[in-house]
Amino acid sequence: MRSVSCLGAFLCLVILAGCTKPQAGRADAPPAPVLVATAGKKTVPIRIRTIGTVKTISTVAIRPRVGGELTGVFFKEGDFVKQNQKLFTIDPRPYEAAVKQAEANMAKNVAILAGAELDLKRVEQAKSSGVGSAIEYDAALTAVASAKAAIVADKAAINTAKLQASFTTIVSPIDGRVGELLVNRGNLVEPNGLTPLVVINQVSPITVTFTLPEQQLPVVIEARKKGPLKVEADLRGGGPLAVGELTFIDNVADTQTGTVQFKASFANEDQKLWPGLFVDVVLTLGARPESVVVPSATLQSGQKGQYVYVVTPDKKAEMRPVAVAFEDEGEAVIASGLKSGETVVVEGQLRLAPGAKVEPKPYQGPPRTPGVPPVPQVVTGGPQ
Numbered sequence: 224m225r226s227v228s229c230l231g232a233f234l235c236l237v238i239l240a241g242c243t244k245p246q247a248g249r250a251d252a253p254p255a256p257v258l259v260a261t262a263g264k265k266t267v268p269i270r271i272r273t274i275g276t277v278k279t280i281s282t283v284a285i286r287p288r289v290g291g292e293l294t295g296v297f298f299k300e301g302d303f304v305k306q307n308q309k310l311f312t313i314d315p316r317p318y319e320a321a322v323k324q325a326e327a328n329m330a331k332n333v334a335i336l337a338g339a340e341l342d343l344k345r346v347e348q349a350k351s352s353g354v355g356s357a358i359e360y361d362a363a364l365t366a367v368a369s370a371k372a373a374i375v376a377d378k379a380a381i382n383t384a385k386l387q388a389s390f391t392t393i394v395s396p397i398d399g400r401v402g403e404l405l406v407n408r409g410n411l412v413e414p415n416g417l418t419p420l421v422v423i424n425q426v427s428p429i430t431v432t433f434t435l436p437e438q439q440l441p442v443v444i445e446a447r448k449k450g451p452l453k454v455e456a457d458l459r460g461g462g463p464l465a466v467g468e469l470t471f472i473d474n475v476a477d478t479q480t481g482t483v484q485f486k487a488s489f490a491n492e493d494q495k496l497w498p499g500l501f502v503d504v505v506l507t508l509g510a511r512p513e514s515v516v517v518p519s520a521t522l523q524s525g526q527k528g529q530y531v532y533v534v535t536p537d538k539k540a541e542m543r544p545v546a547v548a549f550e551d552e553g554e555a556v557i558a559s560g561l562k563s564g565e566t567v568v569v570e571g572q573l574r575l576a577p578g579a580k581v582e583p584k585p586y587q588g589p590p591r592t593p594g595v596p597p598v599p600q601v602v603t604g605g606p607q
Contacts, residue, residue, distance in 0.1 A: 254582040257571030259534055260518055264563035267514040267556050268507050269549070271443075275433035275456065275504040277496045279426065280488075281397055284419035287313060287412045288390040293420075296408050303494075304395045304423065311393040311420055313412065318388035325384045329377030336370035343367050399423040400494075424498055429491040431456050431467065433504045434482040443472070443485075446508040454487035457503040458495060465489050465496055469506065511548070515557040518586065519550050521567045531561065532568035532575050534583055540568065540575045 287293075295312035298304055343363040350360050402422045406412060412420070431454070435443065446452060452469040467489035476483045487504070489496055496502070521531045522545070533541045545560030561567070568575065569586040 252580075254538065254580040255540075255571060255574040256582045256584065257532075257534075257540075257568045257575070258586040259566050259581075259583040260521070260569050260586040262515050262517045262557070262561050262563050262565045262567055264513055264515055266510050266512045267516060267551070267554075269446075269509050269511055270551055271435060271439060271506040271508065272551075273433050273435060273504050273506075275431040275487075275502050277456075277498055277500045277502060278430050278432050279399075279424045279498045280428060280430055281399070281425040283396055283399070283423045283425075285310065285393060285395075285421050285423065286415055286419050287311075287393065288414055289313060289318065289387055290413045291317065291391065291411065293406060293408050293410050293412050296404065298401055300401065300404050303400050303426075304398070306395055306398050308395045309392060310395055310401075313391040313393070315388055315391040318384065318391055322381065322384040322388055325377060325380040329374060329381060332370055332373040332377050336367065336374060339363065339366040339370045393420070395423060397423060397425050398427065399425040426494055426496070426498065427491045428488055429496050429498070430470075431487045431489065431496065431502060431504060432484060433487075433506075434477075434480070434484050435506075437476045437481050437483055440472075440476070440483050442508060443469075443506070447472075449509070453507045454489075455505040455507070456487075456489065456496060457505070458500065459503060462495070464505075465491065465502075511556065514548070515561055515563050516554045517557060517561065517567050518569050518588070519553050519555045520569050522547065522555055523572055532572055533561070534566040534568060534581055538581055538583065540577060540579045540581050542577045 291313040293311060294314050297309050297311070304310065343366070346360045346363040350357075400423065402424065404421055405418055406420045443452070447469065454467045454469050455464040456467065457464050467487045469485060470488040471484075471486035473484040485506075487506075517531065522529050523531065528544060529547055530542055530544045533543045535541050543560055546558040548556040548558040550556070566583065568581070568583075571581075575581065
C-alpha cells in the first residue's frame with residue numbers, strides 16, 4: 224500500500240508540472256535618456272590662458288634739483304598730466320639774483336677787457352716808435368688775455384645760474400598719472416632729497432607681465448617667428464577685452480619655478496588697465512583649421528585613455544577612443560577618433576554601456592551667469 228501511495232503522489236506532481244504555463248520572456252530595458260550634440264568642424268584658435276599682472280612701462284619719482292621753498296603745486300592728486308606740463312615751482316628769487324650777479328660780473332670784465340685792449344694798442348705804438356719796452360708789451364698782452372678768460376668764465380657762470388634758475392620750475396618728464404602729493408606747498412625742499420615730491424606712472428601704453436611653463440617656450444618662440452602674437456587681457460568685469468601684442472620674452476628661465484616671464488604691450492587708451500591689477504591673459508599662437516570639436520563634457524576617461532560615446536543611426540551607444548589635441552572655452556579639439564557630423568553623448572554617460580539603446584535629446588550647453596566670463600584654463604597642447 225505504501226508503494227502505491229508514493230506512486231500516486233509522483234504521478235500527481237508530474238501532471239501538475241505539465242499543466243504549469245511557461246513564464247513570459249523578460250521585457251527589454253527602456254532606452255537610456257541622454258543629451259547629445261553633433262561634432263562640428265571649424266578653425267580653432269590655439270591659445271594659452273594664464274594670469275598676468277599689469278605694470279607700468281615707466282615710473283618717475285619727481286625730486287627737486289635745487290633747494291628752497293616749495294611755492295606752487297599745479298595739479299591735483301590723481302590727475303593725468305602731459306609731458307612738459309608744469310607741476311611745481313620753487314622760490315626763484317635767490318637764483319634770479321645769482322643770474323643778475325653773474326651778468327654784472329661779466330659786464331665788469333667786458334669793461335676791463337676794453338681798457339686792456341686800449342693799453343695794448345698804446346704799448347704797441349710806443350714799441351713801434353722805439354720808446355716802449357718789451358716788459359710793458361708782455362704785461363699788456365697778459366692783461367688782455369686775462370680779461371678774455373674772465374669773460375669766458377663769466378659766460379659759463381651765467382649759463383649755470385640760468386640753469387639753476389630754470390630748475391625752480393619742475394615739469395613732468397612723461398605723460399602719465401600722478402599719485403599722492405608727498406610734499407605740500409610751503410615746505411623747504413632739498414636738491415635730490417630722499418622723499419620725492421610725487422610719483423608719476425605712465426599708463427598709456429602699459430604692459431602686462433605673465434609667466435608660462437618652460438615646456439611651452441619652444442611653442443611660443445616658433446609661433447612668434449611667423450609674425451606678431453596677439454595677447455588679450457580680461458579685467459573680469461564683463462567688458463570688452465584689451466588687445467595687445469607680445470613684446471618681450473625673458474632670456475632666462477626661473478630655476479625655482481620652471482617658468483619663463485613674458486610681457487605684452489597695450490595701448491590702453493581708455494586706461495582700463497591699471498598698474499597692479501591681476502588680469503586673465505589669453506595668448507593666441509595661431510589657428511588650427513578644419514578641426515573636429517565637441518563639448519568638453521563629452522570626454523570620458525578610462526583605463527586605456529579618453530573616449531566618447533557615439534550614438535549610432537539605430538540609436539545605440541558605441542564607445543569610441545579619441546585623442547584630444549587640447550581644450551579651450553568648454554570645447555575639446557579632437558585629433559583623431561571622431562569625424563565631423565557624428566552624434567556624441569554629452570550628458571548621461573553613467574547610464575550607458577557599449578550597445579545600450581539610447582533616447583537622444585539635444586544638448587543646449589552649460590548654463591552661464593550673465594556678465595561672468597568662463598574660468599580660464601591653461602592650454603597644454605600646441606599646434607598640431
